[in-house]
Amino acid sequence: MKRITYIILVLSAITLTACNDFLEEKQRSALTEEEAYGSLSALKNNAVLSLYNYIGGNTNSQGLQGTGRGVYDLNTMTTDEAITPIRGGDWYDGGFWEHLFLHSWGPSTAALEDTWNYLFKVVMLSNKYLEQVENFREKHPEVSPFTIDDYIAEIRAVRAMFYFYLMDLFGRVPIVKSSKMSSSDMTLAKRSEVFDFIVKELLYADERLIDAKSNTFGEYYGRITSPVTSFLLAKLFLNAEIYLDDDWTDGVYPDGKKITFNLRDQKMNAWEACQYFCNKIENDFGYELETFFTTNFCTTNETSTENIFTIPMDPNLYSNWNIYFFRSRNCCHGSALGGGSENGPCATIETLRTFKYGTPEEDDRFLSTFYADTIYGANGSYVMMDDGVTPLVYYPWEVKLNLTGSPYVELAGARFGKYEHDPNANADGRACHNDIVLFRLADLLLMQAEAKVRNGENGNEELNRVRERSSLPAIEATLDNILTERALELAWEGWRRNDLVRYHLYTRPYTDRPQLPNEASGYTTVFPIPSTMLDLHPTWKQNPGY
Secondary structure, eight states, X not given: OOOOOOOOOOSSOOOOOOOSBTTBOOOGGGSOHHHHHSSHHHHHHXXXXXXXXXXXXXXXXXXXXXXXXXXXXXXHTTSXXXXXXXXXXXXXXXXXXXXXXXXXXXXXXXXXXXXXXXXXXXXXXXXXXXXXXXXXXXXXXXXXXXXXHHHHHHHHHHHHHHHHHHHXXXXXXXXXXXXTOOGXXXXXXXXXXXXXXXXXXXXXXXXXXXXXXXXXXSTTTTSOOHXXXXXXXHHHHHTHHHHTOSOTTSSOOOOTTTOEEEETTEEEEHHHHHHHXXXXXXXXXXXXXXXXXXXXXXXXXXXXXXXXXXXXXXXXXXXXXXXXXXXXXXXXXXXXXXXXXXXXXXXXXXXXXHTTTTSTTOOTTHHHHEEOEXXXXXXXXXXXOTTSSSBOEEBGGGOOSBOTTOTTTTTXXXXXXXXXXXXXXXGGGXXXXXXXXXXXXXXXXXXXXXHHHHXXXXXXXXXXXXXXXXXXXXXXXXXXXXXXXXXXXXXXXXXXXXXXXXXXXXXXXXXXXXOOTTGGGOGGGSOOOOHHHHHHOTTOOOOTTO
């Protein structure tokens, strides 16, 4: 029988291979079309579950989190939360990390092109698989239409989630719903149009997907279910003022109270719509805040009652990595824990101030989020420097963009420590058992508090539920207090850029970061369309400011 290799156009002429089993790499070219899509079980494996191979990754710019130079770094290393200092001969990398922190990237920045290609790769795979599901429906009318509709809803939900990240990062992107669309027919849609498309796709999926939890072992582990689509819808409506603004450089924004949606036969403004889906998750699905903040990031966090959507991790089953601990810790720190390290990213001065580090009011979450000061090994003894006699000490306040020549070049900065160290991890700790947390209830409660305040309501209850878990006194839910709490609760979780853009603070100058000419216009709140895409599509226009 003739074997077929499937080639998918991904806006940059990338040839792809898909995967056979959930989170297990296997080349699609080894299967005939009949083998890949000819039975209901094969269709499920190869047109639905195979998409989840791309949520995580183990190479640069692949995966929504866990890897470098991709979605996570664009949302984190460009903010006041974290920094990757130049450490003498390390971490200059052609100026890449410096450019991220200074907002001096450009259309030719390779990581932007790689991230664009990764996100659109999954969009185009989704389109291809939707077509295969429809083909199966035509050939097998005896199969329950409800089963086919469930498959379609799940694939469309995956595609919508990837469009969420595309829109959030790049603003204007083409809406492509067919794997057969000619490149010449692809046009850039307005950000508001992409927003409307994502909302409609998620609403469609949300009505059809199962209510099962996604973060725990079982048939739906690691898959998009109704709680996941509801979380994304809440996030979209919370950011509606941003996403419905097609000219983000004029300083004029829509009013969330005047943005209306018809949801479930109810007319709601943006803030009410956000609350609607927050309430749905809380009331219908049984999520609860964990007693301890750290439980969400431990090696057995599949038992978390708080995590809503995660990237499944198991060094013996999946190929996904979480590189952040490995990338951040000092080399001697890594060696003491039985692995390697790269001695890179750390907390900024702004983050230290937010946590009130070193003061009597220091937030208890600091020690659960960062490594700082004298470091102890797994056996409780000091971690030693290379000389074997000097204890390893991190100096959080000594961080700056370029540490070359500093006596703290190797030890400046508080390091990533949010996930529990896994002594059974592989690949120098990168292939661990801790599932990577993408969405969780604490974030949702803070979204709900913010939506209430923006709508003129009282958000104290939701804000202080999160604070109470960390033994903090109740405070008034103001927008400033909520943003501060988000920095404390969600550090290292990849949401800081999204938050700062929504608060119109993303382009403000902070330590070591001078304001760029014309930056006050807000043009860096979206990244430029990669120059390679403009070369392929001469009619496309670059995002303003670049």
